[in-house]
Amino acid sequence: MASTTVERLARLLAVAGCCCLFVLAQATDDGGGVGMRSEELLGLFEVLGALLNDPSWAQLHPRPCTETPWLGIQCEMVLGDGVQGQQQDPYLHVTKIHIGPDVASPPCKASAKLSESMLKLPYLKSLSLFGCFLVPDTVSLSPSLFANASSSLEQLVIKSNPGLSGAIPQTIGRLQNLRVLSLSQNNLHGEIPKEVGELGKLEQLDLSYNHLTGIIPVGIGGLASLSILDLSWNGLEGEIPWSVGQLQSLRKMDLSFNKISGRIPTDASKLQSLILLDLSHNSLTGPMPDALSDLRELQYFLLEHNPIGTSIPLFLGALKNMVVLGLSGCGLSGPIPTFFGSLTNLTTISLDRNRLNGTIPASLEAIPNLGQLNLSQNQLSGEMAFSEEFVSRLGERLDVRDNQGLCINPLRTQNLSYLEAPPCLCPPINSGERSSWPESPPPESSAVRVRPSWSHGKGSMSLVLVTVRCLMGLCRLCLFSALVVKFVDLLCLGKDWSSPTDIEITNVMEYEAIAKKKLPKMVFDYYNSGAEDQWALKENREAFSRILFRPCILIDVSKVNKTTTKISMPIMIAPTAMQKMAHPEVMMFLEFGCLTSAKFQEYTKICLSLFLRRVCNRESSISSRYQYAFNVIFLGI
Numbered sequence: 001m002a003s004t005t006v007e008r009l010a011r012l013l014a015v016a017g018c019c020c021l022f023v024l025a026q027a028t029d030d031g032g033g034v035g036m037r038s039e040e041l042l043g044l045f046e047v048l049g050a051l052l053n054d055p056s057w058a059q060l061h062p063r064p065c066t067e068t069p070w071l072g073i074q075c076e077m078v079l080g081d082g083v084q085g086q087q088q089d090p091y092l093h094v095t096k097i098h099i100g101p102d103v104a105s106p107p108c109k110a111s112a113k114l115s116e117s118m119l120k121l122p123y124l125k126s127l128s129l130f131g132c133f134l135v136p137d138t139v140s141l142s143p144s145l146f147a148n149a150s151s152s153l154e155q156l157v158i159k160s161n162p163g164l165s166g167a168i169p170q171t172i173g174r175l176q177n178l179r180v181l182s183l184s185q186n187n188l189h190g191e192i193p194k195e196v197g198e199l200g201k202l203e204q205l206d207l208s209y210n211h212l213t214g215i216i217p218v219g220i221g222g223l224a225s226l227s228i229l230d231l232s233w234n235g236l237e238g239e240i241p242w243s244v245g246q247l248q249s250l251r252k253m254d255l256s257f258n259k260i261s262g263r264i265p266t267d268a269s270k271l272q273s274l275i276l277l278d279l280s281h282n283s284l285t286g287p288m289p290d291a292l293s294d295l296r297e298l299q300y301f302l303l304e305h306n307p308i309g310t311s312i313p314l315f316l317g318a319l320k321n322m323v324v325l326g327l328s329g330c331g332l333s334g335p336i337p338t339f340f341g342s343l344t345n346l347t348t349i350s351l352d353r354n355r356l357n358g359t360i361p362a363s364l365e366a367i368p369n370l371g372q373l374n375l376s377q378n379q380l381s382g383e384m385a386f387s388e389e390f391v392s393r394l395g396e397r398l399d400v401r402d403n404q405g406l407c408i409n410p411l412r413t414q415n416l417s418y419l420e421a422p423p424c425l426c427p428p429i430n431s432g433e434r435s436s437w438p439e440s441p442p443p444e445s446s447a448v449r450v451r452p453s454w455s456h457g458k459g460s461m462s463l464v465l466v467t468v469r470c471l472m473g474l475c476r477l478c479l480f481s482a483l484v485v486k487f488v489d490l491l492c493l494g495k496d497w498s499s500p501t502d503i504e505i506t507n508v509m510e511y512e513a514i515a516k517k518k519l520p521k522m523v524f525d526y527y528n529s530g531a532e533d534q535w536a537l538k539e540n541r542e543a544f545s546r547i548l549f550r551p552c553i554l555i556d557v558s559k560v561n562k563t564t565t566k567i568s569m570p571i572m573i574a575p576t577a578m579q580k581m582a583h584p585e586v587m588m589f590l591e592f593g594c595l596t597s598a599k600f601q602e603y604t605k606i607c608l609s610l611f612l613r614r615v616c617n618r619e620s621s622i623s624s625r626y627q628y629a630f631n632v633i634f635l636g637i
Helices: 002-029 038-049 116-120 170-174 194-198 218-222 242-246 266-270 290-294 314-318 338-342 362-366 388-397 460-475 480-491 508-518 521-528 535-545 586-600 619-626
Strands: 073-077 092-099 126-130 155-159 161-166 180-182 186-191 204-206 211-213 228-230 252-254 276-278 300-302 324-326 348-350 355-358 372-374 378-383 403-407 605-610 631-636
Touching: 038 092, 038 116, 155 161, 170 194, 194 218, 218 242, 242 266, 266 290, 290 314, 314 338, 338 362, 372 388, 508 521
Parallel strands: 092 126, 126 155, 155 180, 161 186, 180 204, 186 211, 204 228, 228 252, 252 276, 276 300, 300 324, 324 348, 348 372, 355 378, 378 403, 605 631
Antiparallel strands: 073 092
């Protein structure tokens, strides 16, 4: 009996709420002046009532287009076309609904959903929802939402919603006025519907960071107005369809981080407006068609981690506007072509993790804007003949590590220890290239010939070279940044650099590459960028790179004292903004790791900087929780 009474009361309240909205809509339709149609206003109230965590929103904004506006709504008057005496529409109509970081009040409720009352908003041109559906697998895109072929919708942007799952409905192809379709960073599954190819006015298609599978539909070639195509970070398979060559207006195509196989189609050479082509982290094979030399506007060509298995393609020499070239981990072999010197707009060349051999061409130095050159983990040999000015300008952005036959001028090794290349013990023998360092006098005995450092034969010579490099490493200046990376891994992450690890990290930049694979795109972009024009970030990096340790040479290092007047180790762990975006317990892990490592390293006094409001514990409780026999100097922020 009691449950029946409760049910009746719930029905009465529901009916009363609908009546209130209807009366409120009727009231705003009266009163003269420019207003809204009652049916359209009621539809707006129902749509936002299903999204926002504020039951009183309709009462606070009874005239959302005029007297009580809200930042997330935009209204316009629709003008008549004057045909056959048609009069101008005297009403205001909702043309835009936006909920995102810039319109965060009121927030979306936990049970937010997409109401089919959107069909009552026939003049809606733009719908954008950012971070609104957060509870996993609670919302899907209903096919009926897009069933109206006469819809005015031009922009549909639903991003960063982990609770949005299911498939992309086929009815989305009926939105004939759609210009922007962005459904990235959601939890969508299934295949890309072939009906997407019927959106003839579409200019931007972004379905990245989902769990889409299947093949790229051939019908995608019907998007004649498309300028941006981003299908990255999904599970798409099959080959790149030949029909992509019909996208004559395309300027960006990102298909990275999928399972696409086969070869790059020759029809891709028809994309003569293309600026960015990212096909990295797939299963594409070579050879690449020479017709790609027709991509004269291409500036960014990224093909990392594909089993191409050929030599560096010659058509790259025709791409004079190239700015960034990424061919890491493509199984490339053969020498590095000399035509790179003619690509004067290049700023970044990544040829690491291949099987390239021969010498490094000096023509690379002729590229005026080159700021990063990665040739590591290849089979390059001979002397690295770059000038001191070029090497100094690139600094650690010049990476030639793990090339067993490569060496550097012994007269210039004092500040080049980060290159991890041995000094050349003698000029190259039987080489057509002239050495860039002065010739040394011949040995006293012609019967004894010193073997060059790039001849890594078996026997005692290898041990001598290893010993020499180790001694050089102790006596060279070490950049502070490299040392800090090792200290942080040893002190706070508990890594043992003498034992193998799943991921070998050798410099700070490799942390960035691994983070890009593991973190959500929105979190990675936040960590990876600075404020405004990032001037301060650039200055900080340059200032940090100028901090060096002064070496102590030929002294007893059997007992090393790292203490200062304040702490046992001159390393301070500082907080980083928004760490919990990477992991909810990251502050606690950092605290526990540092304090635990300090115990086993027998440090008697360490310095730990914590954001106490985030850690939610004061100094006394932190110290008492571990009860270690050392002092913690807390710098509360």
